[in-house]
Amino acid sequence: MNARAAPPHLQPPVQPNLQPRVLPASPLAFLWHYVCARPWHFTGLFLLIVGAASCAVAVQYGMKLLVDAMAAGARLWAQVWFPLALFLGLIVVENVLWRLGGWLGCRTVVASCVDIRVDLFRHLTGHPMRYFNQHFAGALANRISALGGAAGAIYGGLAWKILPPVVDFLGAVLVLLTVDWRMALALIGFVLLVAALITAFGVRGRTRHQRFAEQSARVGGEIVDAVSNVWTIKAFSARERESQRLSREIAREAQAQRSSWMYLEKARVLHDICLTLMAGGMLVWAIHLWLEGNVSAGDVVLVSALTFRILHGSRDLALALVDSTQQIGAIADTLAIINQPHALDDPQAPLQLAEGRIDIERIHFAYPERDALFADFSLQIPAGQRVGIVGASGSGKSTLISLLQRLDDVQAGSIRIDGQDIRSVSQDSLREKIAVVPQETALFNRSILENIRYGRPEASDEEVYRAARQAFCDAFIRELPEGYQTLVGERGVMLSGGQRQRLGIARAFLKDAPILILDEATSALDTQAEAEIQAALAQLVQGRTVLAVAHRLSTLGGFERIVVLQDGVLVEDGPPQQLLRGDGVFSRLWRLQTDAATPPASAG
Numbered sequence: 001m002n003a004r005a006a007p008p009h010l011q012p013p014v015q016p017n018l019q020p021r022v023l024p025a026s027p028l029a030f031l032w033h034y035v036c037a038r039p040w041h042f043t044g045l046f047l048l049i050v051g052a053a054s055c056a057v058a059v060q061y062g063m064k065l066l067v068d069a070m071a072a073g074a075r076l077w078a079q080v081w082f083p084l085a086l087f088l089g090l091i092v093v094e095n096v097l098w099r100l101g102g103w104l105g106c107r108t109v110v111a112s113c114v115d116i117r118v119d120l121f122r123h124l125t126g127h128p129m130r131y132f133n134q135h136f137a138g139a140l141a142n143r144i145s146a147l148g149g150a151a152g153a154i155y156g157g158l159a160w161k162i163l164p165p166v167v168d169f170l171g172a173v174l175v176l177l178t179v180d181w182r183m184a185l186a187l188i189g190f191v192l193l194v195a196a197l198i199t200a201f202g203v204r205g206r207t208r209h210q211r212f213a214e215q216s217a218r219v220g221g222e223i224v225d226a227v228s229n230v231w232t233i234k235a236f237s238a239r240e241r242e243s244q245r246l247s248r249e250i251a252r253e254a255q256a257q258r259s260s261w262m263y264l265e266k267a268r269v270l271h272d273i274c275l276t277l278m279a280g281g282m283l284v285w286a287i288h289l290w291l292e293g294n295v296s297a298g299d300v301v302l303v304s305a306l307t308f309r310i311l312h313g314s315r316d317l318a319l320a321l322v323d324s325t326q327q328i329g330a331i332a333d334t335l336a337i338i339n340q341p342h343a344l345d346d347p348q349a350p351l352q353l354a355e356g357r358i359d360i361e362r363i364h365f366a367y368p369e370r371d372a373l374f375a376d377f378s379l380q381i382p383a384g385q386r387v388g389i390v391g392a393s394g395s396g397k398s399t400l401i402s403l404l405q406r407l408d409d410v411q412a413g414s415i416r417i418d419g420q421d422i423r424s425v426s427q428d429s430l431r432e433k434i435a436v437v438p439q440e441t442a443l444f445n446r447s448i449l450e451n452i453r454y455g456r457p458e459a460s461d462e463e464v465y466r467a468a469r470q471a472f473c474d475a476f477i478r479e480l481p482e483g484y485q486t487l488v489g490e491r492g493v494m495l496s497g498g499q500r501q502r503l504g505i506a507r508a509f510l511k512d513a514p515i516l517i518l519d520e521a522t523s524a525l526d527t528q529a530e531a532e533i534q535a536a537l538a539q540l541v542q543g544r545t546v547l548a549v550a551h552r553l554s555t556l557g558g559f560e561r562i563v564v565l566q567d568g569v570l571v572e573d574g575p576p577q578q579l580l581r582g583d584g585v586f587s588r589l590w591r592l593q594t595d596a597a598t599p600p601a602s603a604g
């Protein structure tokens with residue numbers, strides 16, 4: 001019997017950073033989460049910026065002192081040196097603080113954006129396969145990058161465009177109190193009014209910005225989809241058709257973009273009108289007071305400098321606020337898509353695999369919005385048994401395999417491995433025990449060495465070479481210009497189908513898992529290569545529980561059991577010799593495929 005325990009290297013220590021972390025769902029809570037992750041950095045940044053902005057206000061006051069000293073009558077150096085030194089000193093301190101803030105802000109914002117993207121990617125890959133079937137891969141990738149950018153823009157906007165004008169404003173109020181309290185009061189009233197107006201305006205525009213973000217993600221996804229299907233486009237002379245289709249999508253995006261952008265322009269106009277009125281009013285008021293002899297010339301300089309500063313800063317502020325609401329709209333949109341709770345839970349307990357017995361019990365499964373594929377389907381596979389799965393295209397073979405890997409959950413019934421429901425153990429521990437050679441081996445655009453090593457990251461180069469020799473790919477790899485370091489292109493396009501498949505088999509050799517699943521592992525091979533691979537596979541299947549899907553029945557020769565699927569129903573089950581004696585699906589298929597009916601070798 002097969003009593004392989006997984007070798008120790010297949011049970012890596014649980015990495016704490018891979019534990020599911022729940023990310024906040026609302027954009028503001030999400031952004032705050034990453035501020036709390038670096039409290040000292042953000043506090044330091046806050047203090048530096050408040051300090052720098054305060055100095056900037058104090059500089060205006062220094063200027064007032066200087067003007068007053070100069071206007072005092074006597075033209076003496078003794079009268080001006082102190083205000084001058086104060087003025088210059090404040091400018092130096094202000095600039096030092098700004099630069100320190102820039103240095104710290106750069107480190108903090110960049111690091112937070114790194115965390116955000118890594119966390120989102122980790123969360124994204126935890127979604128079940130059906131999620132990826134429903135979303136454009138390119139759009140998801142764009143979204144993660146864009147969300148990192150949007151969060152960075154908000155943190156940066158907060159630090160450089162929102163916080164400084166707020167400090168300016170508070171400082172200006174304090175300073176104006178020394179001139180005339182009514183002016184301070186007027187400034188407060190005016191700025192509150194403008195802030196309320198612009199914010200209300202910004203919030204009302206959010207749906208437009210969101211629509212633009214959605215549409216632009218869609219266009220990104222469409223382009224990626226088209227580019228990755230460029231072979232089909234060429235083969236069907238569809239370049240013109242695809243361009244037109246894309247231009248329609250882009251036109252829709254442009255419409256959304258114009259609407260979002262024009263909305264911002266309107267906000268700018270509103271702001272300009274308000275602030276011109278305010279700055280003009282304050283200056284006239286200050287000159288009026290000066291004419292009456294109530295304030296000094298320095299005070300007039302101070303009032304006008306401060307109002308212009310506020311005018312300038314509040315334009316930044318208003319735009320940054322509107323910008324931020326736009327970014328927040330985009331973040332909300334992305335979080336709603338990527339940050340959904342995972343449809344499959346991921347318990348902590350690892351799968352305890354002793355033998356590799358598989359029990360599929362009365363499962364029910366339907367793809368979303370499709371009729372049930374499996375209804376009350378059961379299959380027991382004792383440990384160490386080699387089972388061939390046969391069935392027409394679309395009968396559910398690949399689906400059964402993906403259910404076994406828990407790429408999706410059954411809607412009723414259960415799948416158990418060595419008595420443990422696969423829903424009760426961690427997904428990674430389950431998949432560690434199952435090596436799959438899929439119907440289409442997809443490769444990363446990395447070196448061949450790395451691609452094979454994907455089966456077991458800690459394997460040495462020598463072990464990789466051995467796996468490659470076992471899968472009969474060592475020879476062709478060494479003939480490539482860069483041997484094992486050759487890059488294979490996106491999804492492995494620079495290799496032939498048969499070569500890709502052999503790399504997939506090498507991966508499975510390297511992974512050395514107790515349960516082996518072959519989904520038409522030899523379909524892309526010529527007869528010669530297939531014979532070689534058959535020999536390799538015969539070695540690979542030793543001592544493992546094996547499920548092998550095959551259209552070419554000859555490849556199932558050495559198997560002790562065949563199950564035949566038809567539209568998700570198990571119609572035949574037994575040793576191949578027994579099935580061949582009857583007149584069922586298997587024996588009919590067999591007769592079709594073998595002119596000279598060579599009976600399969602008896603099972604071992």
Ligand SMILES: Nc1ncnc2c1ncn2[C@@H]1O[C@H](COP(=O)(O)OP(=O)(O)OP(=O)(O)O)[C@@H](O)[C@H]1O
Pocket residue numbers: 130133367368370373391392393394395396397398399400439
């Ligand atoms: N992601 C999906 N969403 C919806 N339906 C799907 C999805 N994948 C497969 N199906 C449907 O489920 C049925 C079974 O598909 P499956 O891939 O399991 O068949 P198969 O037996 O592996 O076929 P083949 O021999 O062609 O590989 C098919 O009718 C297919 O259209």
Ligand SMILES: [Mg+2]
Pocket residue numbers: 397398399439519
């Ligand atoms: Mg299939």
